[in-house]
Amino acid sequence: MAINNFTGKIGNRNKVILFLFTFVCLFATLCRSHKDDSDSVVQNAYGQAFAVPAACQPCHGEICKSFAGTAHFRDSRPASGSAIRGSFAADSNRFIYNPSTAVRMERKGDSFYQTAYHSGKEYLSKPFDIVIGSGRKGQSYLYWDNKKLYQLPVSYFTPADCWCKSPGYTADSPVYNRRVPVYCVECHATNARTVVGKSREYGDFFDKRQLIYGIDCERCHGPGAAHIQFHTEHPGERAGVYILNAGRMSRQQKLDACALCHSGSRFPLKPAFSFRVGDTLNAFSEAKYTEANVATLDVHGNQYGLLTTSKCFNQSQMDCSSCHQVHTNEAGDLKGYSQRCMSCHNGSLHKACTMPPTPGLVLGNNCIDCHMPALPSQKIVLQLSNAADTGRDISNLVRTHHIAIYPAYVKAFLKNLKGGR
Ligand code: HEC
Ligand code: HEC
Ligand code: HEC
Ligand code: HEC
Ligand code: HEC
Ligand code: HEC
Ligand code: HEC
Structure with missing residues (x-):
């Protein structure tokens, strides 16, 4: 009985505790899965969610179709045989530094590499991971090393249809050590987010899952998930909401929306990817030129x-x-x-x-x-x-x-x- 009493008495308390415990667990799980979700949902610096690729198509079909042919859209992409403009053919796949040193562009299955040779011996090889540049003028290539991005030593120059040395690298020998700063990606992609690296190493570290390639609709109009949700739920609504349109803004706002990337490299005042269309660019970065x-x-x-x-x-x-x-x-x-x-x-x-x-x-x-x-x-x-x-x-x-x-x-x-x- 005592035991019964005990269980009976504590039983109620246990129920409460069990209930609370279950509740806490459930809550924690919800929070975790919510957190996991929010990590996989791509967001801008203000926590606004981007839409999934091609999500604008059903309602803005015309614009999407014609936009797919632009240099902005194709400006950055994961590397692939069709994205890389340079040749992998045996007679034109080398960049020669001097008679004993060269980099060879090599294809191995579905992957592409820049491999350095000295006196015929291979000594370093890194993959083409990201292509920067539609190829109007040229392309440069990046590779991942964990959360870090590096520029490959050889780029492609369209007017001469050949491989060339990547700007900023020495002409003496191939090196693979040029870290890619977030400001490069800010001008060449729709979204990226930097994270804190493990070491105290200098340079930017990226969250790969937060990267959206190309200069896509949402680079100029802002994240579109809320806009799409609203218009899906209100199909009769004629005025677009929860979306930016520089076309309706002041002259300077319109200009700043393009000057973000088209006014040369600038001195940053605020973190990359914090400028939004409608903001005043000079509050985010300073031009490196003066009226003089x-x-x-x-x-x-x-x-x-x-x-x-x-x-x-x-x-x-x-x-x-x-x-x-x-x-x-x-x-x-x-x-x-x-x-x-x-x-x-x-x-x-x-x-x-x-x-x-x-x-x-x-x-x-x-x-x-x-x-x-x-x-x-x-x-x-x-x-x-x-x-x-x-x-x-x-x-x-x-x-x-x-x-x-x-x-x-x-x-x-x-x-x-x-x-x-
Ligand atoms: C479910 C339908 C739907 C989807 C999907 C959708 N939109 Fe819209 N959008 C509309 C409607 C409706 C309007 C208002 C009419 C118009 O301007 O075409 C609009 C208007 C706009 C405008 C003009 C706003 C203004 O103030 O003039 C922009 C810019 C825009 N959408 C961008 C986008 C982008 C970018 C995407 C994809 C991320 C997208 N839309 C996806 C329905 C949609
Ligand atoms: C996020 C940075 C960014 C923004 C914002 C941006 N551009 Fe660009 N733009 C680029 C880059 C990078 C290229 C080169 C694309 C390529 O060929 O790879 C480019 C190319 C162009 C070209 C050449 C296209 C061609 O086919 O010859 C024009 C014109 C242009 N941009 C106009 C604009 C205008 C107008 C705006 C504002 C409405 C704007 N851009 C906003 C980065 C940007
Ligand atoms: C301040 C913005 C900005 C930064 C930073 C920037 N670029 Fe660009 N880049 C542009 C614009 C704008 C164009 C196209 C317009 C032009 O050529 O005048 C361009 C053109 C290019 C092109 C030629 C694309 C083509 O087909 O015409 C390549 C390749 C390129 N950039 C690579 C890079 C790399 C790699 C970095 C970083 C290491 C970088 N850029 C940093 C804005 C930028
Ligand atoms: C480089 C920046 C840029 C990109 C990328 C971009 N837009 Fe726009 N968009 C603009 C500007 C600037 C206007 C205002 C044009 C004007 O007023 O002349 C505009 C206007 C619009 C409008 C209003 C109606 C119209 O035609 O003027 C819609 C809708 C729209 N964009 C949808 C899209 C969609 C969908 C995509 C992707 C397929 C996209 N935009 C990509 C800059 C951009
Ligand atoms: C929005 C209106 C507008 C557009 C579009 C425009 N201009 Fe002008 N342009 C002007 C004005 C205003 C002036 C100065 C007063 C004048 O000559 O009437 C000017 C001046 C000029 C001058 C004289 C420059 C000098 O230093 O003496 C030339 C040349 C010129 N424009 C060529 C062009 C060309 C080429 C285009 C197209 C690529 C063009 N403009 C587009 C408004 C415009
Ligand atoms: C063959 C070259 C050429 C072409 C093509 C050309 N221009 Fe000119 N333009 C000139 C020259 C040269 C001058 C200066 C002539 C002079 O001495 O008055 C000039 C002057 C001008 C001026 C300055 C007028 C003034 O005195 O302020 C404007 C504006 C202008 N052009 C606009 C245009 C526009 C718009 C087009 C296209 C419809 C065009 N030009 C095509 C060569 C050209
Ligand atoms: C008066 C007309 C006019 C205005 C305004 C104008 N552009 Fe252009 N832009 C042109 C012409 C014309 C070309 C040459 C197009 C071609 O050769 O295909 C050009 C080419 C470009 C290119 C490609 C340059 C190259 O050779 O690689 C870019 C990038 C560009 N414009 C961006 C801009 C931006 C950003 C603005 C606003 C700050 C702007 N343009 C304003 C007429 C203009």
């Missing part, structure tokens, strides 16, 4: 800085969307771009071109080559294989956004016109 030296800017990667030096920009409300429709690949359509020039320079809104009439010249076909010529970048000078012997260094040509009158290019253009076409 903006005219000396390199054409590479600083379309914003250069545009601000143009009369077009300073005497109108123009922004990047005055000429670019980022949902469509319009590369090379100089006639289409010229139409946008003429929407302002039509003689009534703003002055038309004062170039004297020239036989064979149809101004409206191409305002671009005379007023926004492709100029050599001083910054990105790429060294081709065996350059020590041949001295072949080729610089990259980039469209200047300092819109002006360039007599030398006008002359070349007219000469070209006479010579053919």
